Amino acid sequence: MTVESTAARTPRRSAGSDAGATGAQRTTSTTAKKAVPAKKATVAKKASAAKKASAAKKAPAARKTGGTKPRSAEPHLVQLLTPEGERVRNAEFDPYVSGVTPEEFRGLYRDMVLTRRFDAEATALQRQGELGLWASLLGQEAAQIGSGRALRDDDYVFPTYREHGVAWCRGVDPTNLLGMFRGVNNGGWDPNSNNFHLYTIVIGSQALHATGYAMGVAKDGADSAVIAYFGDGASSQGDVAEAFTFSAVYNAPVVFFCQNNQWAISEPTEKQSRVPLYQRAQGFGFPGLRVDGNDVLANLAVTRWALERARAGEGPTLIEAFTYRMGAHTTSDDPTRYRHDDERAAWEAKDPILRLRRYLESAHHADEGFFAELEIESETLGKRVREAVRAMKDPDHFAIFENAYADGHALVDEERAQFAAYQASFADADGGK
Amino acid sequence: MAETVTFKNMALAKAINESLRRALDTDPKVLVMGEDVGKLGGVFRVTDGLQKDFGESRVIDTPLAESGIVGTAIGLALRGYRPVVEIQFDGFVFPAYDQIVTQLAKMHARSLGKVKLPVVVRIPYGGGIGAVEHHSESPESLFAHVAGLKVVSPSNASDAYWMMQQAIQSDDPVIFFEPKRRYWDKAEVNTEAIPGPLHTARVVREGTDLTLVAYGPMVKLCQEVADAAAEEGRSLEVLDLRSVSPLDFDAIQASVEKTRRLVVVHEAPVFFGSGAEIAARITERCFYHLEAPVLRVGGYHAPYPPARLEESYLPDLDRVLDAVDRSLAY
Numbered sequence: 217m218t219v220e221s222t223a224a225r226t227p228r229r230s231a232g233s234d235a236g237a238t239g240a241q242r243t244t245s246t247t248a249k250k251a252v253p254a255k256k257a258t259v260a261k262k263a264s265a266a267k268k269a270s271a272a273k274k275a276p277a278a279r280k281t282g283g284t285k286p287r288s289a290e291p292h293l294v295q296l297l298t299p300e301g302e303r304v305r306n307a308e309f310d311p312y313v314s315g316v317t318p319e320e321f322r323g324l325y326r327d328m329v330l331t332r333r334f335d336a337e338a339t340a341l342q343r344q345g346e347l348g349l350w351a352s353l354l355g356q357e358a359a360q361i362g363s364g365r366a367l368r369d370d371d372y373v374f375p376t377y378r379e380h381g382v383a384w385c386r387g388v389d390p391t392n393l394l395g396m397f398r399g400v401n402n403g404g405w406d407p408n409s410n411n412f413h414l415y416t417i418v419i420g421s422q423a424l425h426a427t428g429y430a431m432g433v434a435k436d437g438a439d440s441a442v443i444a445y446f447g448d449g450a451s452s453q454g455d456v457a458e459a460f461t462f463s464a465v466y467n468a469p470v471v472f473f474c475q476n477n478q479w480a481i482s483e484p485t486e487k488q489s490r491v492p493l494y495q496r497a498q499g500f501g502f503p504g505l506r507v508d509g510n511d512v513l514a515n516l517a518v519t520r521w522a523l524e525r526a527r528a529g530e531g532p533t534l535i536e537a538f539t540y541r542m543g544a545h546t547t548s549d550d551p552t553r554y555r556h557d558d559e560r561a562a563w564e565a566k567d568p569i570l571r572l573r574r575y576l577e578s579a580h581h582a583d584e585g586f587f588a589e590l591e592i593e594s595e596t597l598g599k600r601v602r603e604a605v606r607a608m609k610d611p612d613h614f615a616i617f618e619n620a621y622a623d624g625h626a627l628v629d630e631e632r633a634q635f636a637a638y639q640a641s642f643a644d645a646d647g648g649k
Numbered sequence: 650m651a652e653t654v655t656f657k658n659m660a661l662a663k664a665i666n667e668s669l670r671r672a673l674d675t676d677p678k679v680l681v682m683g684e685d686v687g688k689l690g691g692v693f694r695v696t697d698g699l700q701k702d703f704g705e706s707r708v709i710d711t712p713l714a715e716s717g718i719v720g721t722a723i724g725l726a727l728r729g730y731r732p733v734v735e736i737q738f739d740g741f742v743f744p745a746y747d748q749i750v751t752q753l754a755k756m757h758a759r760s761l762g763k764v765k766l767p768v769v770v771r772i773p774y775g776g777g778i779g780a781v782e783h784h785s786e787s788p789e790s791l792f793a794h795v796a797g798l799k800v801v802s803p804s805n806a807s808d809a810y811w812m813m814q815q816a817i818q819s820d821d822p823v824i825f826f827e828p829k830r831r832y833w834d835k836a837e838v839n840t841e842a843i844p845g846p847l848h849t850a851r852v853v854r855e856g857t858d859l860t861l862v863a864y865g866p867m868v869k870l871c872q873e874v875a876d877a878a879a880e881e882g883r884s885l886e887v888l889d890l891r892s893v894s895p896l897d898f899d900a901i902q903a904s905v906e907k908t909r910r911l912v913v914v915h916e917a918p919v920f921f922g923s924g925a926e927i928a929a930r931i932t933e934r935c936f937y938h939l940e941a942p943v944l945r946v947g948g949y950h951a952p953y954p955p956a957r958l959e960e961s962y963l964p965d966l967d968r969v970l971d972a973v974d975r976s977l978a979y
Contacts, residue, residue, distance in 0.1 A: 402759035413727070414760055418751045424717055425752070428724020435706055436728070455748070458717035465712055619762040620796050622820035626848065626895040628796070 291492040293538060294518055295508040299566040301574025312517040312524075318581040324365060324512050325576060326590055328357040328569050331381040333594040334390045337601045338380075338397070342547040346605050347397045351378045355510070355542030358568030359475050361385060362515025363443065363537070366523055369411065370440040372433075374426035377415040378475075379445050386412040390597075391604035400608050420446055420453030423472065427459045430468035430526075441526035443471045443519075449480025451496065452488045460500040460532070469526035471519065472497075472534045475509060477541035482554040494536035502532045509539025510568040540566075613639065655839045662695050662832035664806035665771075667840070668813035669696060669733060673703045679817060680725060682709040682718060683735030683771075692737055693773055693832055715745035719770065723752055726766045731817060739774040739826075740783025746791070753822045754797030765820040769813075774802075775866045775916050776963050777830035779956040786953050787917035789865075792824045793894040793926075800894040801847060802826035804868035806836040808891060811844035819847065826893075828866035848892040850900035856886035859910040859976055862901055862927060864890040867914045867964060874969045885973065893923050901927060902934045909940040910976045914964050919947040941979035944972045 296304055296313065335353050342350040353360060356378070364385030367373065375382055383393055388410050395404030396415065403414035416422035426444030433440050450456050451474055463470050476493055478485055485493070497504025503525075507518045515537060522533035540563040544551050576582040617632040659667070672679045681696055681703075687710035690697030700708035711718050715736055722732035736742045742749075749770065756764050776785030793800045799821050803809040809827070816823040845851070853868060854875050861871040868889045875885040886904050890897060905911050911931055913924035924945035931943055946964045954962050 401761060402755075403761070406763040407727075407760060408763065414756075414764075416752075418747065421720065421748060421752050424720025424748065425724040425727060427717075428721030428726075429728045430724070431721060432725045432728030432730055435730075454714075454744070455716055455720055458712070458714045458720065461712050461714060462717050462721050619758045619760075621799070622757050622762070622765045625796075625799070625821075626897070 291494070291506050291538075293506050293508050294514050295511050296514040296517060297508075297511045297571055297575055299510070299571050301571045301576075301578060303575065303579075306517075309514065309517040309521060312520040313513055316513070316516070318579075321572070321576060321579075321581050322586060324361055324516070325569070325572050325582070326593075327361040327365065327381070327384060328512060328572065329590055329594055330597055331357050331361065331384050332569060333598055334384070334601055335380055337598045338394060339543070339547060341394070341602065341605050342397070347394060347547075348399045349397050349546050349548060351397075351546045352541075352543040353378050353380050355540045355563065355568070356475055356477055356537075357381050358512035358572075359473075359507075359509040359515050359537035359539050362512040362517075363445075363473050363519040363535070366516050366519035367443065368440070368523075370438070371523065372411045372413070372426075372429055372440065372442045374413045374422040374429070374442065374444045375415055376419070376422065376445050376447060376450070377417050378447075379415070382445065383410075383412055386410040388412050391601055394601070394605050395608065398605060398608055400611055420450040420455040420459075422446070423450070423453075423456045423459035424462070426470050426472075427463045427466075427468050427532075430463065430470035430532075431466050433469055434466070439469075439527045441469045441471060441523045443473055443523070445473050445475065447474065447480065448476040448478065448485045448488055448493060449483065450474075451476075451493050460497070460502075460534075463532040464500045464502055467529065467531040469529070470532045471522040471526060472532060473519065474534065474536045475539055476536050477509075477539050479541050479545070479551075479555065481545040481549060482551075484555075492536065494534055497532075497534035500532075502534065504534035504536065506536045506538050509537030510563075510566045510571065512568055512572055539568075655837065655841070657837055658835040659806045659810075659838040660833050660835050661803070661806040661809045661828070662693055664810040664836075664838050665695050665813050665827065666697055666699070667838070668810045668817075669699060670702070671840070672731075672733070672814065672817045673699060673707060676731065676817075678729060678731045680707055680709060680722075680730050680732045681735070682711050682722060682732055684711055684713050684718070684737050686710060686735050691735060693829065695771075695773075695827070695832075696735065715741055715743075716748050719745040719748040719753060719768070722768050723748065723756070723766060726768050727764065731767045731769075733769040733771060733813075733817060735771045737773070738780075738784045739772055739786040739788055742770075742772055742788065745770075749792070749798070749822075749824070750795050754795045756797075757821070758797060766822050767817070767820050768822045769816045769819075769825050770822070771825045771827060773829040773832070774826045775828050775830055776953065776959050777866065779959070781956070782953070785956075785959065787826075787915065787948065789824070789826050789893050789915075790917055790922050793896075793923060797822070798894060799823045799848070799892070800826065801892045802828060802865035803891065804828065804831065804863075804865055804889050806834065807838045807842075808889075810838045810840065811842075812847060812891065815844065815847040826865060830866050831869065834869070848895045848897065850888050850890045850892070850897035852886065852900075852904070853889045854885070854887040856884040856908065858884045858908060859912065859973055860886045860888060860901070860904040860908045861912050861914060861969070861973075862888045862890060862904075863914040864893060866916060870964065870966065870969065871914055873966055874973065877966060877970060878973060883973070883977070896923070896927065896930075898927075898930055898934065901931055905931055905935045906938045909938050910979075911939070911943045912946060912969065912972045912976055913943065914946045914969055914972075915948075916963055917947055918950055919945045920950045922947055941976040944976050946972045 338350045341347045360381030364382040392405040395401040407413045423444045426442045430442040494504035494506045686696040687700040722734045803812045863871045871887045878885045928943035
């Protein structure tokens with residue numbers, strides 16, 4: 217189970233505290249599957265008997281608030297595909313993916329493979345000096361593709377700067393994502409063309425934009441939904457808490473999709489929270505759940521569920537996709553300074569692409585020809601990305617002044633003219649030679 | 650319905666109220682949001698009656714979280730709305746400063762012009778009302794320093810009415826500083842008069858000996874200074890800048906080329922204040938016209954003092970006259 221992985225890390229708190237107990241449970245080797253039925257009754261009894269019990273003990277209410285049945289006090293993980301590629305039955309979430317055809321399964325696989333290929337190409341391009349920086353999504357493909365493929369065209373996405381897989385699902389040309397990392401622009405696509413907002417670098421800010429946008433959707437009487445992506449680090453930001461508050465108060469049709477990749481640069485999730493992140497939703501009055509972030513099918517299912525709630529006027533949902541940042545935070549980061557390789561190795565065994573491949577093969581949903589063709593397509597994409605990036609020209613100097621304002625600004629005009637005169641002075645000097 | 654009539658005696662706060670009413674009435678995309686703006690009508694009653702007439706979905710009482718107010722307003726603007734948000738007091742804008750500076754100001758540029766954020770942030774500002782801490786500050790320079798924002802401040806009811814109309818129509822985010830101590834000052838407001846452009850200064854009073862430049866709450870003071878100086882035979886020109894970003898340097902230059910002397914007055918601290926920018930640029934533009942260095946009168950480089958001391962902190966008639974005398978002595 218994915219939850220086991222945290223065992224590799226140091227214990228967070230002294231024994232006896234509620235959070236410590238939660239943490240300890242997370243590190244047990246008991247699978248969530250086994251634990252849930254056993255715990256359910258006890259916990260439900262406890263919760264009603266002792267209302268003043270600690271937050272950690274009352275954890276099952278995380279789902280209660282949304283009107284669905286209570287869950288175990290320990291973090292429960294929605295998983296439909298095991299790391300070995302076995303399909304796990306789940307009465308609650310199976311209906312959301314029961315109609316997924318073999319072709320669609322292959323599509324999800326293709327999305328993840330091409331996204332990973334694109335990502336690897338971008339990392340290489342940074343190493344070659346073609347990009348100034350790259351934030352790799354390696355390891356998070358299932359969370360992004362699963363949630364991204366749950367969306368409708370009229371839904372709106374507010375990403376961080378690592379949602380390359382979601383961008384792919386939205387039909388944003390991946391080469392457009394690279395402009396800001398190359399330094400030729402600060403966002404190279406029209407957000408409204410694909411209902412995919414610009415990458416947001418100030419952590420957590422976009423959660424409020426998503427909430428406001430969702431408030432607007434509700435005002436318009438539309439049944440579109442909005443999804444806000446952020447990470448475990450962002451969950452500490454005030455803006456994320458305020459987004460939770462506003463979306464709850466206004467019952468906004470927004471899904472908060474938190475990819476808990478365990479690390480906010482060098483800080484483990486324990487530095488952000490003493491409760492599992494999905495349980496934060498409880499205090500704001502809407503449901504939260506944890507999904508195996510490396511299981512594309514489970515991410516598709518829970519996101520569809522959350523989007524359906526949004527469309528039905530049931531308000532916000534928090535999804536915590538429990539995953540792992542396999543690479544560095546960005547190409548400027550050095551993870552060897554703060555984490556051990558064995559942790560990464562443990563997660564490699566739960567690789568999102570590998571597990572879907574195992575499933576495709578065992579279910580006979582794909583043959584060798586499919587994988588071979590995808591390999592070719594993948595190489596073609598890599599080549600196209602390489603060529604596109606190398607062909608990206610530096611913008612004209614005057615782009616500095618463009619679009620600073622929509623309606624213009626006298627000072628910008630004045631400074632542009634001064635800059636032009638300054639530039640022209642070089643031309644004069646050259647001409648004089 | 651918004652009527653097009655002339656109001657003989659309308660308070661500045663009421664003028665903004667009428668302007669918001671007109672905007673809500675004529676554009677279904679306009680929203681008013683903020684803390685206590687609904688039933689209460691705002692702590693200064695600027696939004697009085699608007700929720701009653703336009704409903705809770707257009708005049709929105711928000712949770713008490715300024716970053717949330719501005720952040721969700723950005724999202725609403727992305728959806729096609731034109732939110733006018735109220736920050737209850739000047740000193741409370743800082744939780745929203747991040748959203749304003751890193752998001753609101755930059756979205757148009759970083760989207761290469763694809764995204765426009767027509768958000769108006771209303772901030773009652775300035776001292777002189779005997780308030781407690783954080784209720785009397787003048788942070789306009791902190792916003793004028795940020796590219797992508799426009800910063801304006803009306804000095805009278807008529808400007809308040811029209812500048813609000815123009816701010817709402819602007820496709821750029823506008824930080825709208827309302828001179829709270831002038832909220833109850835009355836003036837004639839003609840809702841038919843076609844206004845001049847938003848970001849132009851206006852000569853309030855013509856003069857020949859020295860130019861006084863101000864905006865917002867200090868315009869009235871400068872007019873009083875000009876009256877007092879006139880008794881001593883000095884002819885002062887008073888310029889109401891109305892806009893802090895962009896600044897109408899052409900208007901200041903034209904005045905200074907005539908009077909050759911300039912004193913800038915604002916409540917905000919002088920250090921790195923708008924007066925510093927005006928002094929620098931006017932010195933550059935009018936170097937050979939100036940008979941004296943540009944002088945500034947404003948707050949000190951100290952936290953805004955307790956109410957019992959604010960009269961000593963804020964520019965008043967004598968302090969401005971003192972600066973006028975010093976300028977004329979060159």
